[in-house]
Amino acid sequence: MDLNNLLKPLLKIEDVIKIIEYTKIVPQGVPDRYEHIRNVFNLNIKEQNSRELSIADVARLVQTLETLLPRFGDNPADIDRDSVEKDLQNYISKGISEIGTVNIIPPLTTCCGSLRKSGQKACIVYRSRFRPVVGVMYELKCSKCNTVYKCSTYKRKGLELYYNDVLEQEYFMSTCDSVFSMEFMRRIDIDIFRKSASFEGIAYAYNDEHLGIEWMNSLNNTQILDRRRLSEAWYKKTLIEMKKNYNLQTEIEYILSDKLEGILECEKDVLWEKFSIKWSSSLHTDNCNHEECCKAIVIDGHMKGTRSVCGATEVKTIDSKELGSIHMGCWKMPMKGSLYCTEHKHVKEEHKKKPTEGAKTEEDSECNTFKENGHLQKFKSAGVCASVYNCGIINGMRELYGCESLTQVYIFLIWLAKVLEIFPHLLAYDDACHLKKFIMNPIRAEKSEYSKFLTTLRIVVDKMHFANHVDKWCRRNVNPYTDDLFKHINTEACEQTFQFVAKFKFATKHMSCGKYNLFMLKISEMYNNDRLVRNRKRIKEDK
Known part of the structure; x- marks a missing residue:
C-alpha cells in the first residue's frame, strides 16, 4: 500500500493531522460534513505550499483516514487541540460545540x-x-x-x-x-x-x-x-x-463507582504516610529556601472542617503499643435520615430531643411543626489535627473524633515520629502543659523507642495562646518567650494554615470518611506546592 498515494493531495504531516482532528470534531452524520471540513481547512492554510482541497479530495481523505489508517498517537507537528478548535471557531462563530x-x-x-x-x-x-x-x-x-x-x-x-x-x-x-x-x-x-x-x-x-x-x-x-x-x-x-x-x-x-468509598478508606492511611514522607524529605528542604526551614514542628487541632459521622460509640478499636487498646466511635457517614451508618443501623436511636415538660397540649396538635420533638442531634467529627513545619509546610494530618483529646494527639505524634524523615526537637502546641505531662508519664515513656523520643522534645505553648496559661508550672516549663531556641520560630504556623483550610468547612460537612481524607490530602498537596513558591519568592524580595 502506497501511503503517499492514499494521502494525496496532502504533502505534509501537519495537514494530515489537522484533517484527523477535524474528523473527530465533525463526526459522521453531520449535514454537509465534507464541505465543513474543506472550508475550515482552506480558511486556515498558513503555508504557501499547502494547496486548497476540493470536497471530493476531503471525502476521499476522510474515508481513507477513518477506515484504513490508525489514529496518530503522537503529534510530530506539535499541533495541539487548541489550535484545531481555534480554526473551527474562525469558521463557525458559535464554536465547535454546535457542530455535533x-x-x-x-x-x-x-x-x-x-x-x-x-x-x-x-x-x-x-x-x-x-x-x-x-x-x-x-x-x-x-x-x-x-x-x-x-x-x-x-x-x-x-x-x-x-x-x-x-x-x-x-x-x-x-x-x-x-x-x-x-x-x-x-x-x-x-x-x-x-x-x-x-x-x-x-x-x-x-x-x-x-x-x-x-x-x-x-x-x-x-x-x-x-x-x-x-x-x-x-x-x-x-x-x-x-x-x-x-x-x-x-x-x-x-x-467502579460502588467500590470507590471502600477503596478510599483502605488507601487513606498509606496515602497520608507517603505524603508525610514526601514533605519531610529533601524535596521540601532543597526547594524551600526559608531561613528557619524545619527548625520546629507546630501542631494544633482545627474544628471547623467537620463532617457528619455515625452515632455508634466504642465500636472501633485502635491498638497502640504505647496506650494499649483504644475504643472509638464509628467514623463512617450516617444514612440519610438516620444517626447511624449501614453497619450500625440496628442501634436504637435514643438521641432525639426530649419534649419539654408541660408541652402535651402542643404535641397533641395535628400539625407536624412542633420544634421540640423529632429533630436528630447529629454527630460530627472534631475536624483535624495538623502538623506544620515552622516554614509553613504541612507534614501530616489526622482526622479527630469526639474532641481534640490528648490520646488522639499523642497517637498522632507517635505516628509522625515513625514516618517523618525530619522531626526537629522543637515542638509548639496550644495545650503544651497537658501534653508535656502526658508525654513525660514515666510508665508511658518507656513503652517504645518512639515514646522515648517524644520525651526528648522541647515543648512550648505557641505564642498566640500563651496568655491563657497562667499556672506557675506553665510559665516555668512551657514558656516560648524564655526559651531562646524559639526566639525566631513562627509558632503560629498552624493557625496561619488553618486560615486556608477553614475555607472548605462547608464543602466537607457531608463528605464520607474516604472522600474527606482524599480531599484534605489533595488540598494539602496544592497548599504545600504554593507555599514553596511563596517562600522562595519572599527570600528573593528580602534580598
Whole structure:
C-alpha cells in the first residue's frame, strides 16, 4: 500500500493531522460534513505550499483516514487541540460545540496483533470551555491477545486497568457514560484551591454558563452536570494522581463507582504516610529556601472542617503499643435520615430531643411543626489535627473524633515520629502543659523507642495562646518567650494554615470518611506546592 498515494493531495504531516482532528470534531452524520471540513481547512492554510482541497479530495481523505489508517498517537507537528478548535471557531462563530458529537478513540495504535473496532458506546462529554455534548467511545480489540482498549482503560484476561499515562490523555473516562476532558479536571483543581469552590458550586456554574439558567427547570436533560457525577470523576482522577505521585502502584485497576468509598478508606492511611514522607524529605528542604526551614514542628487541632459521622460509640478499636487498646466511635457517614451508618443501623436511636415538660397540649396538635420533638442531634467529627513545619509546610494530618483529646494527639505524634524523615526537637502546641505531662508519664515513656523520643522534645505553648496559661508550672516549663531556641520560630504556623483550610468547612460537612481524607490530602498537596513558591519568592524580595 502506497501511503503517499492514499494521502494525496496532502504533502505534509501537519495537514494530515489537522484533517484527523477535524474528523473527530465533525463526526459522521453531520449535514454537509465534507464541505465543513474543506472550508475550515482552506480558511486556515498558513503555508504557501499547502494547496486548497476540493470536497471530493476531503471525502476521499476522510474515508481513507477513518477506515484504513490508525489514529496518530503522537503529534510530530506539535499541533495541539487548541489550535484545531481555534480554526473551527474562525469558521463557525458559535464554536465547535454546535457542530455535533465528539468521537473518542483509544490512544493505542499498536499491539501484538492488528487492532480492530469491537464496539462503541454513547456517552456525555464534559469540557471546560464548551457545552456538554453527546460523544461516542470506541473500543479496539487486538486480534492476537484479545486485549480490549477503551478511552482510559484496557481490559486483558478479565482485568481492567488504567493506562500508565491516563492522566496525560485528552479525555478521562469516569464511568461508561461519563467522560471529562483533562483540561476540565485541571480547571476543577484550580477552582477548588483558588476559589474554595464546592463541587455543587462548580457544577451549577458550569450548567449556568453552557446550558443557561433555565437548566434547573429541565427534568430529563441528560447533559446536565450533576455534582455527584462531577465529584466522582474528580475523586477517581485524584486517587490515580496521588498513587502515581507517591509511586504506590504501576498498574491501577479500574475504579467502579460502588467500590470507590471502600477503596478510599483502605488507601487513606498509606496515602497520608507517603505524603508525610514526601514533605519531610529533601524535596521540601532543597526547594524551600526559608531561613528557619524545619527548625520546629507546630501542631494544633482545627474544628471547623467537620463532617457528619455515625452515632455508634466504642465500636472501633485502635491498638497502640504505647496506650494499649483504644475504643472509638464509628467514623463512617450516617444514612440519610438516620444517626447511624449501614453497619450500625440496628442501634436504637435514643438521641432525639426530649419534649419539654408541660408541652402535651402542643404535641397533641395535628400539625407536624412542633420544634421540640423529632429533630436528630447529629454527630460530627472534631475536624483535624495538623502538623506544620515552622516554614509553613504541612507534614501530616489526622482526622479527630469526639474532641481534640490528648490520646488522639499523642497517637498522632507517635505516628509522625515513625514516618517523618525530619522531626526537629522543637515542638509548639496550644495545650503544651497537658501534653508535656502526658508525654513525660514515666510508665508511658518507656513503652517504645518512639515514646522515648517524644520525651526528648522541647515543648512550648505557641505564642498566640500563651496568655491563657497562667499556672506557675506553665510559665516555668512551657514558656516560648524564655526559651531562646524559639526566639525566631513562627509558632503560629498552624493557625496561619488553618486560615486556608477553614475555607472548605462547608464543602466537607457531608463528605464520607474516604472522600474527606482524599480531599484534605489533595488540598494539602496544592497548599504545600504554593507555599514553596511563596517562600522562595519572599527570600528573593528580602534580598
